[in-house]
Amino acid sequence: MVEATGLSKNYKDFKAVESLSFRVDHGEVYGLLGPNGAGKTTTLRMLATLLAPSSGTATVAGHDIRKQPLEVRRNLGIVNGGMQVYERLTGREVLEFFAGFYGVEGRLFRERLEWVAGLLEMDGVLDKLVREMSTGMRQKVVIARSILHQPPVLLLDEATAGLDVFARRSLLDFVKQYRSLGKSLIYSTHVMSEAEEVCDRVGFLYGGKLVYEGPAGEAMSHGGGSLERAFIRRLEEVAA
Numbered sequence: 001m002v003e004a005t006g007l008s009k010n011y012k013d014f015k016a017v018e019s020l021s022f023r024v025d026h027g028e029v030y031g032l033l034g035p036n037g038a039g040k041t042t043t044l045r046m047l048a049t050l051l052a053p054s055s056g057t058a059t060v061a062g063h064d065i066r067k068q069p070l071e072v073r074r075n076l077g078i079v080n081g082g083m084q085v086y087e088r089l090t091g092r093e094v095l096e097f098f099a100g101f102y103g104v105e106g107r108l109f110r111e112r113l114e115w116v117a118g119l120l121e122m123d124g125v126l127d128k129l130v131r132e133m134s135t136g137m138r139q140k141v142v143i144a145r146s147i148l149h150q151p152p153v154l155l156l157d158e159a160t161a162g163l164d165v166f167a168r169r170s171l172l173d174f175v176k177q178y179r180s181l182g183k184s185l186i187y188s189t190h191v192m193s194e195a196e197e198v199c200d201r202v203g204f205l206y207g208g209k210l211v212y213e214g215p216a217g218e219a220m221s222h223g224g225g226s227l228e229r230a231f232i233r234r235l236e237e238v239a240a
């Protein structure tokens, strides 16, 4: 569902992302793991056609990010750490506004609203003004608006940043549920314990390079059952 080939991004002489190649299959959660500055956001922004690659390319649901950006956008949703939502609208109004961009209107919108509300347990959220919402409620609105068009690929960039224990739990549960619908997700985080719980395969990103890729279970076994230890061990091997 996602296939990156030699994907790179330079900012002048600085190589923020260097020749990434990886693939994410149908119904799979792929963990893009790495510390701050590793290049996770840059990678996801290129996949979402928000940033042009310096070289290389990728396909999303079979569409080339360079040649078919509109098709790519129709087939993906993206959630980043920011939770900017119009403060003076209710949850329902925010969703109706964004649904319009995808041509999800009228009866179809009402059906999709019911679908996201059930999936994300949005009771009490839809009719509340955004400015009166808790952080967890806002996050639900942000996720809901990114999946109203039921994209086969969902990109989550540090999506649990700033969430409390309840909101974090519901986000991780949502990731598993979305996968169970046969969707593909890229879960970018530096929180390895979250990746241990939800990721099927992982890529370790460091200094813009993919230094390891494989099934999450296999990666964990390299770290004696811990992805965090596996990550550090892999960096030590690369440095040696």
Ligand SMILES: Nc1ncnc2c1ncn2[C@@H]1O[C@H](COP(=O)(O)OP(=O)(O)OP(=O)(O)O)[C@@H](O)[C@H]1O
Pocket: 011, 014, 016, 034, 035, 036, 037, 038, 039, 040, 041, 042, 043, 158
């Ligand atoms: N517009 C830009 N101009 C110059 N350098 C940039 C720009 N955007 C990002 N970078 C640099 O590229 C590198 C990768 O940044 P990126 O935001 O992709 O990392 P990240 O893994 O998402 O980390 P974080 O979790 O801190 O966001 C960093 O060193 C960053 O400073």
